[in-house]
Amino acid sequence: MTSVDILIAVDHAAGRSAPKGDRRNLSGRILTFPFGLALAWLVLATVLLWAVAPQLFTAYDPLEGMPGGQLKAPSAAHILGTDSLGRDLFARIVHGAVHSLSGAVAAVGVGLVVGTALGLLAGSVRGRVDAVLMRFVDVLLSIPTLLLSLSIIIILGFGTLNAAIAVGATAIAGFARLMRSEVVRVRNAEFVEAAFGSGGTFGKVLWRHILPNSLTSVVAYTAVQFGWAILQISTLGFLGYGAPPPTPEWGLLIAEGRNYLATAWWLTAAPGLIVVAVVLSANRISQSIGRAAR
């Protein structure tokens, strides 16, 4: 359990009690247009494009510096300035998107697949399997997330993929718990009983009825975990356990900029703001999916 789990839990409770405003006139419609949500999608789409086609956004090379162009402040030529080797910071952030995003996707993938499988198994088989699996989840939850990922890092070694696996492992428990509670909820629904009653086998009912009906909350949770994974991966990158230099991973960019705090503020400020924007956007989108599901 992490603070993002609380974010989701609180939002669920708030959504249930909040009265819906009924505004019909034009100004009301403009006011209720979710500008924040649109902005969040825009941020994620932009960052995704950076990851897919970085050369469309910047002409500079992220790894080759220009001699004589070191530590230049933001200007028209370099909108976010340059670093200590004369590399364009904006180019490094744009090219770094693919490292940070793919790391987060891999991490969430690990958590989603393993966690959902565990939760599905525990929730549908019940009995002793359920008890053992859920105790295992309790153990995972009892170790603070950062320490759990550090334990995995120390075994697997440093690197982009290892950092992603380490972060993913911390997401397993959350996904397993959520999936199990969803499965148990759906299982007790009348239409599932009816499906069993009309001769559905266990596997078929699971696949046709239980799984699809449990997925919406899992999707909302996936979005919030994605933001959390970006944060965690940048933390591991900052500590030096993720991608090795000169990879322009966002956490590593902040770590490198740290040595020039007094002279080049943009080296730490800009990549950090990008991380904040992406994480905020992922949380906002997750919130909207969660609300739509109710």
Next chain:
Amino acid sequence: MTRYVAGRIGQAVLVLWAAFTLSFIILQAMPGDAVLIKFLNPEFGLSADQIREIRQAYAIDSGVLVQYAHTFANFLQGDFGYSMQAGVPVSVQLATNLPPTLRLAALGFGAAVVLAVFIAFLSSIAPFAWLRNLVQSLPSLFISVPVFWLAIMLIQIFSFRLKLVSVINPGPWESLILPVATLSVPIAAPLAQILIRNIDEIRTRPFVGVARAKGAGELHLLWRHVARNALLPTLTIAGVLFGELLAGAVVTETVFGLNGIGGLTEKAVSNQDLSVLQAVVVISAAAFVTINLAVDLAYPFLDPRLRTRNGA
């Protein structure tokens, strides 16, 4: 009630034992023997005889089960083995590094509580709707900020731009200002979130309406009637807050170069010092389980409504 307490304690012990076993499997039993890899490193310049001695001391050749029993017995007695990097017992390292971390964590937690209560109250009594919405979105912003980046930004703004807090040879308290401020943010976020939710919920209860009808002012209502009911449920996230404090300490101590459990953990990972990390993991799991157990057991005593319905 006794049955519930006994069951709850038994479950906590089971989880702890499993956490130890898991950490043992991950950190000691998995890749051949990490100790040997470490000491085979030519930098250490050890002879074959010396390596044999070390292997004996760690009971490496005696099979995994014996090693497991050996380590388990040692952990129960508070003996966490030797730090491979520093060559001193891990328990000694922990003892010397604990006080600074405790001080940082206590101050950070205190600051976080003040910040969270301030945010929650402001989100409830601020004069304009837009201001209330702004304050209410602060916790989600706090959650989205990387702690290490926040620390660096605080140094940047308060030390380098405004020159308010000196980074070169600061006094003992001055050196704590920025770390405490950093640490308070990730702790305040979930706390404020729970508080805001609870205040919103309790304000709709009939007894608040009655108090208002009797002429109580908004501030009086909030402080005397709503706040005391809203504060209690925050206890349930104590375990999460502990985890955040520990993670925050690792990052904060690393950025500010402080000695403490967090800095020790960070160095242990960088130097692949398995015994130190295992000790930190197992102890923090123990602390987490104990905190949750204490909250579960204490809750019925703190909330009289739970006592009436046959125990917990």
